[in-house]
Amino acid sequence: MVEQLDLSLVNWARAQFALTAMYHWIFVPLTLGLTFLCAFFETIYVKTGDEEWKRLAKFWMKLFGINFAIGVATGIILEFEFGTNWANYSWMVGDIFGAPLAIEGIVAFFLEATFFAVMFFGWNRVSKGFHLLSTWMVAIGSNLSALWILVANGWMQYPTGMAFNPDTARFEMKSFFDVVFSPYAISKFTHATTSGFALSSLFVIAVSSYYLAKKRHVLMAKRSIAVAAVFGLVSTTMLALTGDEAAYIDAKHQPMKLAAMEGLWDGTTDAPIVAFGLVNAMKEPGDAHEPFVFKFEIPGLLSLLANREPGSFVPGINDLVFGNKEQGIMGAREKIERGRQAVKFLAEYKEAKRAGDEARASEALARFKEHQDYLGYGHLKEAKDAVPPVATTFYSFHIMAAVGTGMILIFLLYLLFTIRGTIEQTGWLYPLGVIFFFLAFVAGEAGWVVAEVGRQPWAIQDLLPVHVARTDIAASNVKLTFFMFLITFTVLLIAEVKIMLKQIQIGPKEVN
Secondary structure, eight states, X not given: OHHHHHHHHHXXXXXXXXXXXXXXXXXXXXXXXXXXXXHHHHHHHHHHOOXXXXXXXHHHXXXXXXXXXXXXXXXXXXXXXXXXXXXXXXXXXXXXXXHHHHHIIIIIHXXXXXXXXXXXXXXXXXXXXXXXXXXXXXXXXXXXXXXXXXXXXXXXXXXOSEEEETTTTEXXXXXXXXXXXXXXXXXXXXXXXXXXXXXXXXXXXXXXHHHHHHTOSHHHHHHHHHHHHHHHHHHHHHHHHHHHHHXXXXXXXXXXXXXXXXXXXXXXXXXXXXEEEEEOTTOOTTOOOOSEEEEEEXXXXXXXXHHSSTTOEEOOHHHHHHOBGGGTBXXXXXXXXXXXHHHHHHHHHHHHHHHTOHHHHHHHHHHHHHXXXXXXXXXXXXXXXXXXXXXXXXXHHHHHHHHHHHHHHHHHHHHHHHHHTOGGGOTTHHHHHHHHHHHHHHHHHHHHHHHHHTTTTEEETTTEXXXXXXXXXXXXXXXXXXXXXXXXXXXXXXXXXXXXXXXXHHOOOOOO
């Protein structure tokens, strides 16, 4: 009965955090990209002196400001949830995880907030150069905020630059440089920010397409599309490249996530990529069920992308659960046994220390260090618990990849017709721009599902399972706040959409 209560608590805590994070990511991408687009527009205004560029810069800044104000609220709540729902996590890794979040608040958010007021209220009150500098500082500050948050998330995916202290049962930072410049931190930042740039570009294109369809603010719309199409095309190209790099890093450090992304159950050489397919929901580790009801594959491509080596071996879920001696892969089953030894010897060490038995403590500590790399596995019940939800991870990854590919095409089409000077006569393209703006939101959320659900059952990869990271509170408390947040965030989202639509309907005002 106790286990059921614990499971209920973990699931509701997961659901609440996922709810907050997914609502937050509705607002964040627009913030990341719109700031740079506003900076581009204002830079062109300062360089040319053309008042129309000032007019459209002020218009897009207004929409950015509406989004920014509401996005801050969800971000603050998200950080508080680490303390309310994940107290064990905060205790065990606070020395490491807290550092980038503190820097985000002290440096990045302070930089952003300092110049925010000048950007919005400094028109005609400060020089053109200083106002432009303020706009760029807000853009840089917004993305620096994302940097430190994504550094923290990257460390959860690939814990580095730290050591476990058996006396305090905490992970302590040993190298801030290793934490900040880990491959996962860099990959997370570049991939997440470029996805925000692409979505923001589609937002500008969608609104501008509406104006062209209504034959309103035509010059502003055409100029906005020209800049947004270039920015979006560059961003989606980088998005594809950083996504490929992220999968390559997953192959080295999170092979279980990669296997789930591709629905690969049995490792193989010359592994194919599944372009699309229907996952068999009955499939479990070690059984005889087929992984897919149907699928369409591209032969050999997964081996090339995962290892940068044609024909190479890519481990599947079964290899990672049960082990593969031929390929030198230790399975989760063996890791669990070693992890349980680590938990046992850690307990013996603490008991000996309390009793003042230094000889026994020294021996237990030495035995613990032999197995400490598998400490997290000692809290798993079965080897299959190391497998994330395969169907959710698979579909989310393929939705993200498919929409990302389509976005490249959309930006190319808008840019092509803008260069030809026929964008006003290309009305059939406008609905596609609007549709892909909403699809970009879906792709962004799907990307985070891949990153976080694909990492399960780990709060910190291989070191701390989610059910151990939780706060020991009643599940009913978390359930109550879940629905409170659901209502609050939904009201905020509806309010933002209504305000945005009203401002879009009004359109840009004359400059002054």
